[in-house]
Amino acid sequence: MSSVSIDAYSEKASCERLLSVHRWTDSLLSFRTTRPAGYRFTPGQFARLGLEIDGQIVSRAYSITSAEHEDQLEYYAIIVPGGQFTTRLDALRPGDAVWVEKLSYGFMTAERFVDGRQLWMLATGTGLGPYVSILQQPEVWQRFDHLVVVHGVRRREELAYADKFEQLRRQAAEQGWPARLQLLRCVTRDTDLPDAHGWLAGRLTTLLRDGALEQSAGLPLSVEQSRLMACGNPDMVTEVRELLRERGMGPLRRTGGGQFVTEDYW
Ligand SMILES: Cc1cc2nc3c(=O)[nH]c(=O)nc-3n(C[C@H](O)[C@H](O)[C@H](O)COP(=O)(O)OP(=O)(O)OC[C@H]3O[C@@H](n4cnc5c(N)ncnc54)[C@H](O)[C@@H]3O)c2cc1C
The missing domain is CATH 3.40.50.80 (Nucleotide-binding domain of ferredoxin-NADP reductase (FNR) module)
Known part of the structure; x- marks a missing residue:
């Protein structure tokens, strides 16, 4: 968990856009973002996403649900009551900024x-x-x-x-x-x-x-x-x-x- 300035974060993350949101229930959703140029991952890995909250970037880990070859990235998320990141996520609309760190992470492949x-x-x-x-x-x-x-x-x-x-x-x-x-x-x-x-x-x-x-x-x-x-x-x-x-x-x-x-x- 972290909160950093936008300037510092932009060195390791790319500013992408929210494309769509699919709501399964009031608290479960899948969302899609644009994919950073050259972004690579192996299925099973997770991305670190950043959202701007009060002028700072708050970042969290999200497993990628989309296929390796797709142009977009998809994630499956729960909105945690009172959760800092997910309260903001819940309010996002298509076109809003979602930062995606340039590296992918994790060993569950x-x-x-x-x-x-x-x-x-x-x-x-x-x-x-x-x-x-x-x-x-x-x-x-x-x-x-x-x-x-x-x-x-x-x-x-x-x-x-x-x-x-x-x-x-x-x-x-x-x-x-x-x-x-x-x-x-x-x-x-x-x-x-x-x-x-x-x-x-x-x-x-x-x-x-x-x-x-x-x-x-x-x-x-x-x-x-x-x-x-x-x-x-x-x-x-x-x-x-x-x-x-x-x-x-x-x-x-x-x-x-x-x-x-x-x-x-x-
Ligand atoms: C490697 C990794 C991959 C992750 N991938 C996903 C993912 O694909 N989808 C996803 O929804 N979350 C995922 N998470 C959790 C996510 O990073 C955040 O913790 C979550 O979104 C809550 O952030 P927040 O700031 O809203 O809440 P916070 O204020 O950080 O509250 C955290 C609390 O919320 C609860 N919580 C956190 N995540 C979940 C969850 N997924 N289900 C139920 N309760 C939870 C726990 O009680 C936790 O203590 C992942 C975490 C890690 C470490």
Whole structure:
């Protein structure tokens, strides 16, 4: 978190424009900005964005949800009540300035997994964002046999990007890409409503611990075959790390070995 002068920030960031906002709920939105000239990122990475607030730039990290090749950058965000950055973000209109730092950041990328045939992508809330970008990489569909997105939310209306995943699934079938994509949605509230699409009731970590996720996907987790990402709420991420360690897995290491990589949003 930081607050710097516009002059100082302009040395490392580019002044871009907000292009569009898609509101999923009152507090969840996806937004698009222009992409800085020459901006490079690997799906799974995050950008640092800056907004002008009271004459200073306030910056925050945002995972990129758009595909590597697109002209625009997209992000999936929650408006945090009273949050400095997101209160301003919520008030932006198309055409307004959004600063984008010239470098991209982060190590939660699929290409770091050199072995294993299943890629599990676990997220709470807006932690889903990086997987939307990762799943737009054709290589991921060719490299893995199974792609499993597990999205934990409180309420059903927070299950964003379902259409995008459907579209990617169709595209993969048309292209003959081998991987099978499964989307497991874990909802903690409104769980007594009629079940329409096989949503799972309960916290993601509870469902991981008791084997319900594996059962629902029809895929047992194994040290040899399973590679995992976990992103979002830091309590979820910590618990997932503990659960995976209990199963003999470890974090991905630069020197080789390891089964999982994680990212905390706060
Ligand atoms: C590597 C990284 C990537 C990130 N990517 C995203 C992203 O793609 N989308 C996104 O919405 N946020 C993302 N964040 C969080 C984001 O950077 C800001 O923290 C968030 O926008 C709140 O900023 P704020 O100034 O409005 O609130 P602050 O005043 O900074 O309040 C922070 C508090 O808000 C809550 N909070 C922060 N982020 C979230 C969240 N995503 N979901 C639920 N509660 C939250 C926490 O309680 C936290 O303590 C990411 C953070 C990191 C470190």
